[in-house]
Amino acid sequence: MNPNSDVERWMNHALALAARGRGAVEPNPMVGAVVLDAAGNLVGEGWHQKFGGPHAEVFALAAAGERARGGTVVVTLEPCCHWGKTPPCTDAVLRSGARRVVAAMPDPFPRVAGGGVKLLRDAGLDVTVGVCEADARKLNEPYLKLLGTGRPWVHLKWAMTLDGKIATRTGDSKWISGEESRAKVHELRGRVDAVIVGRGTVTADDPLLTARPAGPRIAARVVVTASGELPEGCQLRATARDIPVLVYTAAGNESKLEGWRGDGAEIVGLPASDTGLSPDAVLADLGTRRFTNVLVEGGAGLLGAFLDMKAADEYHVFVAPKLVGGDTSLSPVGGRGVGQMRDALELAECVAEPSGRDVYLHGFAPGAVRSAT
Known part of the structure; x- marks a missing residue:
């Protein structure tokens, strides 16, 4: 299977995974991720399960292991690039050997805000942002409102x-x-x-x-x-x-x-x-x-x-x-x-x-x- 094809289907699957964190992850956003191997086969998946716990990419990449090398990470939100309660997800992506990242939307959180995408691109990865973006924004409306308005x-x-x-x-x-x-x-x-x-x-x-x-x-x-x-x-x-x-x-x-x-x-x-x-x-x-x-x-x-x-x-x-x-x-x-x-x-x-x-x-x-x- 061509890893460039059918990415919307995998993003919709990642969005469904993300929704499982509703009520458990706030004030963090709900995030889901899937990992495809170089042939486009699903080899790992995960979601952010609780506030303060590992992020979706960490679970998905751990499940994929070496099969992620040369593959694609499909994630509903730009991977974080800062230390918070957990290490940066960009580090996990780079260690995995994946060559492509597809994100539904950028993360407006000030300590990310495009930094994750830039870091991955600077490292030579192919990064696409905007697949199923409207659905991703709708999923995390409360997170976006709190960041954007303070309410x-x-x-x-x-x-x-x-x-x-x-x-x-x-x-x-x-x-x-x-x-x-x-x-x-x-x-x-x-x-x-x-x-x-x-x-x-x-x-x-x-x-x-x-x-x-x-x-x-x-x-x-x-x-x-x-x-x-x-x-x-x-x-x-x-x-x-x-x-x-x-x-x-x-x-x-x-x-x-x-x-x-x-x-x-x-x-x-x-x-x-x-x-x-x-x-x-x-x-x-x-x-x-x-x-x-x-x-x-x-x-x-x-x-x-x-x-x-x-x-x-x-x-x-x-x-x-x-x-x-x-x-x-x-x-x-x-x-x-x-x-x-x-x-x-x-x-x-x-x-x-x-x-x-x-x-x-x-x-x-x-x-x-x-x-x-």
């Missing part, structure tokens, strides 16, 4: 009835969605860095906000309360020493939360306006912590604030085949909203699929998908 990728999630309600007129909300939908939410919680709610959700629902069963990540539980008012007793406060709790409040209101601080929560004061805390200010602080994916679960005021500021990137909506009615029953998204239907946010790449008896709608904010490219 994490924001997922918004809610469950509602067929008539658009998140609770009855008495405030009862357990349960709107079915077991399959709730399992999807727990899976999502298990691969993000933070689950974010507002004061009203803590007061009304007393949530634990953990992933059950546990996923590859343990998300910080984040509460946004400009007023600094929170219940004295609740599950979040009771478990703050076991699983991180982070509370954002208006600067000057931190003293109201000294009891929470004493029980293990971290309290952060931020500048606030008459409308409360800015989602961007919260996201900026989370970005300094290198949080890559965050999940906003409610309530309506917080979801509305993120929507008004166009601060969300990805949407997860579960619609149950139930009707509750009621003029005072709550809707999922509050905030200011838009004045004209033509200004309504229309999700991109939106798909609907069954989730038990519910319908799961999944889509992206227009433009957010490529915001950091």
Whole structure:
């Protein structure tokens, strides 16, 4: 087989391998690699499996061994050329004797940023960049956004009835969605860095906000309360020493939360306006912590604030085949909203699929998908 042929098929295979690291490698990017021998046969494959562990090229080249000599390394991201938690992947490529490297996209990380490609080319290797680049960028949108903007990728999630309600007129909300939908939410919680709610959700629902069963990540539980008012007793406060709790409040209101601080929560004061805390200010602080994916679960005021500021990137909506009615029953998204239907946010790449008896709608904010490219 000509090693120059069928490279897109091998790149797609490498992208599928890369996706196996979702939730385990952040804030690093997901990366997959395959090694073809001089005849174009697959002789090694690997992916970045966990943060701080070996990179994809190292696994793939180790599997290939001497069969990599004279062959091709197909990798979803430019090989790194710097010492971090692991040695440079360019060193492993050069030691392998491979003569060609095909990368889906350059790595914008400042300590790489084309340096890996230059080093390999200077060593005499044939290097191609840009095969399946759009797919590679889509896979690592959260990584690219964090690097490009200093903000994490924001997922918004809610469950509602067929008539658009998140609770009855008495405030009862357990349960709107079915077991399959709730399992999807727990899976999502298990691969993000933070689950974010507002004061009203803590007061009304007393949530634990953990992933059950546990996923590859343990998300910080984040509460946004400009007023600094929170219940004295609740599950979040009771478990703050076991699983991180982070509370954002208006600067000057931190003293109201000294009891929470004493029980293990971290309290952060931020500048606030008459409308409360800015989602961007919260996201900026989370970005300094290198949080890559965050999940906003409610309530309506917080979801509305993120929507008004166009601060969300990805949407997860579960619609149950139930009707509750009621003029005072709550809707999922509050905030200011838009004045004209033509200004309504229309999700991109939106798909609907069954989730038990519910319908799961999944889509992206227009433009957010490529915001950091």
